[in-house]
Amino acid sequence: LIIMNSVVSPVSYSGSPQQQEVKEDIVSSSEEEEEEEEDAAADMKTLTSGGGDLPQEFWQVQKLVRYLKVGNQTATIIALCNLADFDLKAQYCQVAIIDAGGLEVMANLLETDDVKCKIGSLKILKDIVEHPDIRKSITKMGGIELMVQILSDSNKKLKLHAAESLAKLAKYKKGRRIVRKNNGIPKVVDLLDVDNTKVENCIDNNEVDLSLDMQVARGGAYALWSLCKSKKNRMLIKKAGGFPLLAKLIKSKNISLLIPVIGTLQECAAEKSYCMAIQAEGMVQDFVSNMLNDNIELRRHCASAIFKCAQEEETRALVKSNGGLEPLVELIKDHSNHDNKELMAAVTGALWKLSMSDDNVKTFQELELVPVLINLLKENAEGLDDLQFNLGKIQILTNIVGAIAESAKAPQNRETIRETGGLKPVIKLIASTSPGLLVNVAACIGQMAEDVETIEQIRNLDGVRLLWSLLKNPNESVQAAAAWSLSPCIRNAENSGDMVRSFVGGLELVCGLLESKDQQVLAAISFAIANIAKDKENLAVITDHGVIHKLARLAVTQDDLLRSKLAEAISNCCELETNRALFGKAGAVAPLVSYLTSVDLEVHRTTAAALHQLSKDPWNCVTMHQSGVVPHLLRLIGSEDEAVQEAAADCLQNIRKLALACEKFRYQHNKA
Amino acid sequence: MTEVSIMIRKQEKKMTEILVKKTHFSMGEIERLLHLYREKNGGETDKMDRTLFREFLHDCFDMTDDILMDRIFKYFDSVNDGCINREEWIMGLNVFLKGTEDEQIDYCFTIYDLNGDGYISKEEMLTMLKTCLVRQGLEEDGDEGVKDLIEMTLKKLDLDKDGKVSFSDFESTVKAENLMLEAFGPCLPTNRTGEIFIQNYMDSQEG
Secondary structure, three states: OOOOOEEEOOOOOOOOOOEEEOOOOOOOHHHOOHHHHOOOOOOHHHHHHOOOOOOHHHHHHHHHHHHHHHEOHHHHHHHHHHHHOOOOOOHHHHHHHHHOOHHHHHHHHHHOOOHHHHHHHHHHHHHHOOOHHHHHHHHHOOHHHHHHHHOOOOOHHHHHHHHHHHHHHOOOHHHHHHHHHOOHHHHHHHHOOOOHHHHHHOOOOOOOOOOHHHHHHHHHHHHHHHHOOOHHHHHHHHHOOHHHHHHHHOOOOOHHHHHHHHHHHHHHOOOHHHHHHHHHOOHHHHHHHHOOOOOHHHHHHHHHHHHHHOOOHHHHHHHHHOOOHHHHHHHHHOHHHOOOHHHHHHHHHHHHHHOOOHHHHHHHHHOOHHHHHHHHHHHHOOOHHHHHOOHHHHHHHHHHHHHHHHHOOOHHHHHHHHHOOOHHHHHHHHHOOOHHHHHHHHHHHHHHOOOHHHHHHHHHOOHHHHHHHHHHOOOHHHHHHHHHHHHHHHHHOOOHHHHHHHOOOHHHHHHHHHHOOOHHHHHHHHHHHHHHOOOHHHHHHHHHOOHHHHHHHHOOOOOHHHHHHHHHHHHHHOOOHHHHHHHHHOOOHHHHHHHOOOOOHHHHHHHHHHHHHHOOOHHHHHHHHHOOHHHHHHHHHOOOOHHHHHHHHHHHHHHHHHHHHHHHHHHHHHHO | OOHHHHHHHHHHHHHHHHHHHHOOOOHHHHHHHHHHHHHHHOOOOOOEEHHHHHHHHHHHHOOOOHHHHHHHHHHHOOOOOOEEOHHHHHHHHHHHHHOOHHHHHHHHHHHHOOOOOOEEOHHHHHHHHOOOEOOOOOOOOOOHHHHHHHHHHHHHHOOOOOOOEEHHHHHHHHHHOHHHHHOOOOOOOOHHHHHHHHHHHHOOOOO
């Protein structure tokens, strides 16, 4: 499962695009507790419950365990070799070993000095620890600590087998922790340290296996792949110098080595520091070139890596310049891939993030990506019921909708989406409970709503009302995304005022969200209110709901995004004359003046407009003047933005008018 | 130095030059091994007998199995005259310490083939493995466990299913699973003893 979901606030405003981690209640896959995955592991009872006899092999395995216990070194080796011939991944085998008390023997063998015994034991352990009871027992017996110690041995074969066993044991949180606490990470990292020449020489040939040194590196890579599912471990791997070693190994042509190496890198790319390093080392190129490989698993990991790294703008450009966009589109166009859910998740994820760059959207347009995405969406959105529980499908849908949302920045794509009937399936997904998916759905609708033609379609599909209902969603990122997307709907719809009023309790809901603790929500809602307030009737309604006081309360914020939206809302609310004085009384004016100290141009624009509106009330002028607004206004008059110039000038004029009136009054009074 | 010893030295030099070509050793290593031979032999004689050789195996490589040590002696004593001369010493140690995988497979098979008939039979296995399981004391037929283990091992090794282990059976099995090389008992140095020996007796002693 992929971790990150981001919100792009699709509404065009001149502030910087906001990327925000969706607040998921579910923890990311990197920290998933796999401990609870056991269905009851087979034990003696379940094996015999079928009524049949235990297979012959069961007894043979048990006998061999006995010989292990009572044998000398020679007998031990022979017994171990014989044991390894059985199907160790089969449950009956594993149960036989447990039942005969074989685990303790295996663990004890790891403590001896005998290299052969250790290797023999590790070879068996590697397979049997897939059984949960065995894994737990071996862990309890200190098996992991022993294996970590073995990593320090000079014997390469020993290190190789220890690494392979650790790779299995470190798939679980407890195992990872034990390796970490026993200083295992630097030791595993060391395994990857091979000569450059050895890397270059290893050929991509499945018959001839790698040299021993490279096998050790591969074993180490598998161990790292398991270990790096923990965030702490990822940082330790970097600290231990793991990254340059991975960078060296990725140049290899050998698929069996590339898979764990790239697998590890894509897992680690959850950390920004890795993404930056990958970018700097030129590894994006390696991901792209390996995506052309026949091996589907390899392609998937490359796509995953790109998905995660494409958070960075430069990486997105690098993927394009290295020709990475075409293979991704090809993968998704190939219908035979559609059943491979993990592959689809990775590729759609990559396409989503890559679409954050306009350059890439252009290329995707040429490759006719959008219709493919729409079809894929329709394919995957079938059977809404199982959606709630099918995490894999949800991830794919989240990514697809995210990609569509980003693509919808381009007007031509919006047309395509409209014409291929893409809106309906997207809107239908509002029924989902996944925050990540909902955020992208909202963003998509909002982006589509930039076109007046589309709004009607959205309305007909009940999209605006459904979007509004998302404001009730407990997840704050969802609320914010919905709120951002409502603004273009409100702005562009015909009879917008009526439409808004038709949502029962809608306005009350919006005003209520002004009490949220979340900055994004506040900014988005303020912006929505700014748009709602353009309709006189609705302005009266929200004034009744106490919006003035609520907005004023927020005015002290230092956050520029919120400031700019707040100012816009205040500005529009002043269309109702009585609100101007109300704002003043509620203490909104003085904070607004301090907004002008910000460097953000958007803040200046909306604040100038707000101050102008507020200055129509004389008491506000007094407050403004006392707050030292005049030098700021003088500065703004020189602004490049015409609207700012005018607003500042008008505001200043009102203040001067008042000042003059005061002078006149005083003069007259003194005269009297 | 006596005249005899001067002659022997000259002989050695010549032999060393020939042996360098036939073995994995360097000149220096051969010289030092010959020096060791002299030491272990306790004198100038060119004949190390079985007892001295077994002492050597025991002291330097912790070997204790009589049957196997005997077989090793026989392997070294290629001309089969009951003693190991210098040449046999070097040639034997060549495989013993620095044998390639193929050489070692050949060596082990020869060791385990007790009667030298080209096959390792069940009876031979029983001879070598007789004491490999600790007796539980209460068993009537004390060998039952060993016989069973041998049965399993034979099945594993006997690829052509003729009831005995030929060289090619052995070779194929070991190449697939290297741990089976010394399946019937230790007859080669362990990593540790090998390393220590090389360090002490073969590496040049200058810094």
